[in-house]
Amino acid sequence: MTTGPFSKDDGRGRPGAESRKVIHVDMDAFYASVEQRDNPDLRGKPVAVGGASRRGVVAAASYEARKFGVRSAMASVTASRKCPELIFVKPRFDAYRAISQQIRMIFAQYTDLIEPLSLDEAYLDVTQNKLAAPLATQIAEDIRAKIRAETGLTASAGVSYNKFLAKLASDYRKPDGLFVITPKMGPVFVESLAVERFHGVGPATAAKMKGLGIETGADLKACALRFLENHFGKAGAYYYWVARGIDERPVRPDRIRKSIGAENTFFDDLAEFEAMHDALRPILDKLWRHCEGAGIRGRTVTLKMKFSDFRIITRGRSISGCVNSRDELEAISLDLLRPLLPRVLGVRLLGVSISNLVSSEDDGGGAGQMILL
Template identity: 55%
Template sequence: MEKERERKIIHVDMDAFYASVEQMDFPDLKDKPVAVGGNRQRGVVAAASYEARKYGIHSAMPSKLAASKCKDLVFVKPRFDRYRELSHLIREIFYRYTDLVEPLSLDEAYLDVTENKMGISTATDIAIEIKKAIKSEIGLTASAGVSINKFLAKIASDYRKPDGIFIIKPHQVLSFIEQLPIEKFFGVGKKTAEKMHRLNIKTGADLQAKSLKELVKHFGKQGRYFYSVSRGEDYRKVNPNRIRKSVGAENTFSISLKTKSAILEALQPIAEKCWKRYKQSDANAHTITLKVKFDDFKQITRSKSFEEAIYSAAIFDQGLESLMDSFELYQSVRLVGCSLSNFEIEEKIAENGQLTLRF
C-alpha cells in the first residue's frame, strides 16, 4: 500500500473567490469589506472578503447579523455566470499540468501531479507555477497545499491563506499530524469535536493513541476514517469528473468589438495561447471550434473538422478565419474563444524504473 499512498497531490483553493472576483471587476470595492449575497435586512452571506472576515463575517452567516458586525459592509449580488467563467479559465490552467483534476466546487480542486505533462520534477514547483499563472492571467490569488494524499493536501492549502503555499513532505507527515488540533481534521465538526474532547482527544497525537476498536466504538464507521488519517493514510484517488476532450482559450473584452476585422485581431493572441496549450498536450486534434458571445449574451459556435490531424498553426489560423466568415455579425461581441478537439489520444509509454517522489 506504500506505493499507493505516496503520490504528489496538490489542493488549490481560491482566496475568498466570489468576493475577490467582485473586488477585481469593480475596483471601487477594493480594500472594502464585501459580502456577496443577501442584503442588510434578509438573506445569507455566500462569501466574504478578507476585509469583512476581520469583523467575524463568514459564509452562511445571516446577512442581518453580518451587517450588525460591520456598519461599512458592502453587499453585492452574486454573479454566478461570471464565477463559472473564471472557474473554467482556472481549470484550464490546471489541465496544462495534468488531466487528473478533481474539482470540488467552482473555487477549489485536487490535482494529481505524480506524473505531469510539463516534466516538472517537484509538485512544489508546479503549485508555484499554477499560483503565478492564476495571478497573472486571471488577476486573482490562490492558496495551495502539497502532500502525499488528498487529506493532507487540503489541510495544507488552508495553512498559509491567503496567497500561500504549504508543503507537507513524506517524512513530515506523522509529526505534522501529531500537533494538529482535532478541529483541523476534515470530517470533525463542532459536535464531533466536543465528543472527542470528552474522550480527551485534542490533537492528532491523541487520536493516534486510540485503537481502531475504540474509535469504531465511539464514532462508528467514521472511526475507521479517523484511525487512518491520523496515521497519514488516505488512499482516495483524484477522480476527474470528465475526460479532457479539448484545449481552448477565450477572452471577455472590457470594450465590445464591433467589426469582424477587430475580432480577428483580438483573436490572434487567444489562438496563440490555445495553440501553445495544444502543443503541450498529448493528443492530435481533428476539429477547430470558434466561440462568439454577443452583448445580448447570445452565444454561437462554429466548427470545422479535418480528416488529418491538425499539425500546424497555419492550418489552425486558416480554419478560424474560415469560421469567422460563416456567421453574421448582428451586434457587438463581448467574448471570443477558440478550441481544438476531437482528439486522437497518443498513449505514452512509461519508462521502466521506480518513480522517485520529489516534493
C-alpha cells in the same frame, strides 16, 4: 521548503501511497475577490457576497470582512452586526463559473487527473504530469502564477502525498500562500493539529471528541480503531487513518456526482418542528448556493434524519420537473419533515440532498442525467 520524490515503487510495479504528488488549489475568498477585482470601489473594503435581507446568508466574505469575524454561511444580520461597514453584493454565479473554467484550463496544462470540489477548489495528481516536471512544488508555483496573470486573482496551494494533507497544507498559509507537507513531516504535522482543523470534523463532532478527551491529532492517534468506530460509526476508520497521515483516496477526475447534499449535527438534540425548521435553513442555504454555483438542478429531494440513538431514516420525493428555487427546495423538505413528527427520540442530525441532477441549462428532456461537478 524542500521537496523531492515522495517514495519509491512499492515493489508491485506501481507507485506506493506515499509516492503520490497531490496538489490542492484553493482560490482565496473567490466570490468576494471576483467582485473586488471587477469593481475597484470595493477593493480594500469589507465585502460580503450574498443577500442583505433578514433571511440572507453570506456566501463569501472578503479578507477585510473576515477580520471582523464575518464568515461564509453566516446569517447576514449577524454579519452586519459584526461589521457595520459591511458591503453586500449580489452573487454573479455565471461570472464565477466562467472564471472557474478558465482556471481549470490552467490545471489541464499540467495533468488530466483533476478532481474539482467546487468552483474554487480542486485536487490535482501530478505524480505523472504533462511537463515531466520532477517537483510538485514548482508545478503549484507555476499554477498560482498563471492564475494571477490570467485572472487577476490569487490562489493558495498545498502540496503533499495525499488529499487529506494537501488540503490541510493549502489552508496553512492563506491567503496567496504555498505550503508543502512531505512524508517525513506528515504524521508529526497531524499530531499537532486541533481536531477542529481536520477536514470532516464539524463543531458538533469536535465537541463530542473533546468530551472524550480528544483535542489534538495526537489524542486521536492514541485511540483504538474499535473505540473510534463505536463512537463515530463509519467515520471512525477515517479518523483513525488520517490521524496517522494516511489517506489512500485517489484523485478522481471521472467522479460523477449522482447527488449533492448538506447536513448538520447539532450540539443539542432537537424535538420540535420549529426548531428543526430553523436548523434546516442554513443547510438549505448551503445546498442551494452549491446548486447555483455549479449551475445544476435536480428532480429528487431527500431528507435525512439521525436520531439520538444513531438510527437514520430518509424520505424522498421526485417531481416531474426540476427544483428551480431555494424556496421550492425548502417547501419540499418541510413536506418531507412534517409526517415524521412528533418523535420519541430527539434528532441529532438533519440533512438534505438533491439527486437526478441536470444542468440548469438543460431543457428538461434528460431525466436522470448525471453531471460532473
